[in-house]
Amino acid sequence: MQHILYAGNRADWPGYRAALPPLLAARGIEARLAPDIPADQVNYIIYAPDGPVQDFSAFPGLRAVFSLWAGVEKIIGNASLNVPLTRMVDAGLAMGMRDYVAAHVLRHHIGMDTHIHGQDGQWRNTVFPPLARDRSIGILGLGALGANCGAALAQFGFRVTGWSRTRKNIAGIACYSGDDGLKTVLETSEILVLLLPYTDNTHHVLNAETLAQMRRGSIIINPGRGGLVDEAALLVALERGDIGHATLDVFQTEPLPADHPFWAHPRVTVTPHIAASSRPETCAEVLAENIARSTHGEDLLFQVDRSAGY
Ligand code: NDP
Ligand code: OXD
16 A cells, blocks of 8 residues: 655645546555655655645655656755655646747737737738747757747747757757857847756856847746846846846746836736646646556656756
8 A cells, every 4th residue: 555645735635636546546556645644654745845745854654755846946955855756747737838938929929019008099000020930939948848838839930949958859949058059049039938947057047148148129938937037137138128028927036026026017027927837637647657656666757866956
């Protein structure tokens, strides 16, 4: 019998209670799944940063922790965690992020704001949006989410470049790595999408210096993590018009404080960390697979590399 402690947020518990047991049973796993299991019986923890368990030292029989979030910066340095940690990679997150990124890219590509906010009786039909093939989009981070978004944008016909730690080979995306690669992506992109994890190496990847490498008036879309961007430097770049608009889903401090200048800034769109969410109906598949793998002594899917930080 495997004892699985659900330590995700309360709202999603009914979803996991319904979705996970049949998937475990289908894999021949006898399991008890509950949000309250005596600590000395727990074998697996389903974890979220906004859930009730942050200290893992009380679980002597713990074999693995499964994060429901893709981003693991809040748990990776946890000194009480000494078992394998996996992050969430699933179809639901990928589809949600693809839709969010495509929608915000198209908003800026088409220039929708001009018409949504400019209904003043003037028939302005002299400026037409360029074709997608004449628009350059850069993506920082070509992992599960960035590569999928890049492929979707390439399908639209956009010119897509991407940057990652190790150089990739992805159809439809011109792939770069290293400092020179970053410079190339920043210099060529009219719309830049941030889908990097937050690590020591990606902290403030967009700062005064790198923002200055971007094309004047370019657009930033950040559904990655707030710490990827030096917020003060971004505000300066927006004020100067160096950056035309920033659509931000994630922030250094969340919830974004009510008096933060981003809220009222005319060239900033704030969305409240809703770009993609972990849904029980899709995430349960990955959890069941990893629990089965662990009980059979097999390698886990999507295990976090603690030395790389993601
Ligand atoms: P992955 O780990 O699959 O991909 C991360 C990508 O970033 C990889 O391509 C990796 O390179 C690259 N990378 C990491 N460090 C560096 C570096 N120092 N320099 C250059 N490239 C680097 O992550 P996901 O795609 O699954 O998720 C990305 C992030 O999206 C998450 O960490 C999370 O912060 C955010 N997220 C936000 C959500 C939201 O609702 N706003 C929802 C879900 C996720 P390589 O391929 O070489 O390893
Ligand atoms: C995640 C997120 O990392 O929701 O999964 O941001």
